[in-house]
Amino acid sequence: MPEIIKLLSEERNINLLESIFKYFEEVSNDEDAHLKNIFSITVLEILGNDRSILGTAQKYMGTKTIQLQIEADRALGRI
Template identity: 75%
Template structure:
């Protein structure tokens, strides 16, 4: 795991403190931080629910502003992990994706479309 990946995990825990116990359980169960597992199973379900409810707009905006920073990071490992987890999951449900796109920055939108194309989804 790179320094940027570690920073990503810490930042997501800051945004989503309710995920702390699940994060810890995942690390203990797997014996290490499995980035894709934690992003997919711990963080993204909470983010998807935030998007679905679209009530805590400030938090959604903060998360997507951070996603834009991540999308513009030079760490290829972080961008790859982010794309194959968070961005692919956002594309799983059309209504979620449409709502999420309202908050995405230009680079995040571009990476999300690339993630969909990689899965063979129509963009």
């Protein structure tokens, strides 16, 4: 995640960010609840720690990833 945060803060390698978030959308749409839970904890909760990074990330997120990120924030008591 530190490298992804760095990519988002620099927002220079757009193609790589698009590829990463395309993969994130695939994970978000997976049927495996355990996988989605791990993804939420290790990726989405971290993205929600910094609102400016999250704002940048949302440009690349698919609809299901956005939905899971909102759920991750709610689970932590963030709005």
